[in-house]
Amino acid sequence: GAxxxxxxxxxxxxxxxxxxxxxxPISGHVSLYWYRQALGQGPEFLTYFNYEAQQDKSxxxxxxxxxxxxxxxxxxxxxxxxxQRDSAMYRxxxxxxxxxxxxxxxxxxxxxx
Amino acid sequence: xxxVMQIPQYQHVQEGEDFTTYCNSSTTLSNIxxxxxxxxxxxxxxxxxxxxxEVKKQKRLTFQFGEAKxxxxxxITATQTTDVGTYFCAGRSTNAGKSTFGDGTTLTVKP
Numbered sequence: 001g002a003x004x005x006x007x008x009x010x011x012x013x014x015x016x017x018x019x020x021x022x023x024x025p026i027s028g029h030v031s032l033y034w035y036r037q038a039l040g041q042g043p044e045f046l047t048y049f050n051y052e053a054q055q056d057k058s059x060x061x062x063x064x065x066x067x068x069x070x071x072x073x074x075x076x077x078x079x080x081x082x083x084q085r086d087s088a089m090y091r092x093x094x095x096x097x098x099x100x101x102x103x104x105x106x107x108x109x110x111x112x113x
Numbered sequence: 114x115x116x117v118m119q120i121p122q123y124q125h126v127q128e129g130e131d132f133t134t135y136c137n138s139s140t141t142l143s144n145i146x147x148x149x150x151x152x153x154x155x156x157x158x159x160x161x162x163x164x165x166x167e168v169k170k171q172k173r174l175t176f177q178f179g180e181a182k183x184x185x186x187x188x189i190t191a192t193q194t195t196d197v198g199t200y201f202c203a204g205r206s207t208n209a210g211k212s213t214f215g216d217g218t219t220l221t222v223k224p
Contacts, residue, residue, distance in 0.1 A: 033211065042117075042201050042214035043156065055210050091155065098210045101146050101158035102203075 002026075004105035006092050012111045013082055021077045021108045025094030032075050033093045033102060034067055043091055049075060050098065082112045115140045117204050119215035127223050132189040134218035136202035143207045145178055145185045150217070151198045192222050 005024040013019050025032050031050055035043035045059040051072040060066070064082075069075040079086055089109050093102035116139040126132050136145065144163045148156035160169055162178035162185060169176045175188045185204075189196055199219045203212035 031210070035214075040216075042119075042203075042216045045211050045213065048211050050210070059211075098205075099144070101161050102148075102156075102212070103158065104155040106155055 004092055004094050004103050006090075006105035006108050008108060009106065010109045010111075012113060015083060015112055016081055018078065018080045019082055019110065021079075021090050021092075021110070023075045023077070023092030023094075023105060025073065025075070025092070026103055027073075028096070029094035029103075030097045031095045031100075032069055033095075034075070034077050035091045035093065037089045037091055037107070039089075046077070048098075079110075082110075084112045086110060087112045115204065115206050115209075115213045117202060117213045117215040119202060119218050121218055122216070123219050123221075125221045125223065126192050128194060129191050132192050132196070132220055134187050134200050134202075134220075136185045136187075136204070136215055138183045138204045138206075138213075140183070140204075140206050142182050142204040143209075144205050145182075146203045146205075146212060147176060147185075147187055148201045148203065148214075149198050150201065154198075156201055189220075192220070194222050194224055196220060197222050 007022045033048040034046040037043045047057040049069040064080045067077045089107045091107045093104045118137045146161045147159040150156045167178040173190045177186045199217040201217045203214045205212045
């Protein structure tokens with residue numbers, strides 16, 4: 001597509017529920033990144049992929065968070081047993097490869113109540 | 114782990130004044146990127162610097178990469194109201210695939 005598409009734009013979920021956030025990167029972009037951004041702060045790294053391979057997941061806060069990109073295109077970030085502290089803007093970005101700048105999507109605003 | 118610090122956190126200027134934001138990394142970088150995020154929007158890529166001492170210009174914006182590749186700056190000449198937003202630097206350490214973002218400098222411009 002023309003840009004990075006994230007869905008849903010907004011997600012309100014009850015504590016303890018699982019959520020899946022989707023990212024559709026720019027066609028042909030090798031690298032895909034997940035970041036989380038709190039209000040008034042910069043994006044915080046979660047994980048990234050080259051093609052379908054997860055290269056670095058050091059930013060995932062705990063084992064409730066996981067991500068996949070099975071065919072090297074669309075990626076899903078899954079949060080199990082959500083907690084209120086998981087509430088944040090989740091941003092996906094893609095790039096031609098890791099040496100290039102990122103194109104960010106509009107993000108998914110997750111609210112855990 | 115790698116840390117990226119930006120100063121100042123906020124800058125309020127009168128339209129027409131200049132603006133500078135500074136970025137410092139705790140580790141040597143292979144490259145540094147700059148992004149602009151408008152209120153309610155997402156970060157938009159502006160530029161990437163790779164070489165030690167590199168200077169790049171985009172119209173009224175001047176970007177510099179320090180000689181030691183641990184710091185960078187963004188200077189805007191004669192600010193306009195369209196420059197309003199938060200400017201982030203993002204540094205990538207050698208052999209790292211990811212970039213670490215600073216917390217940004219938020220610029221407001223009074224007409």
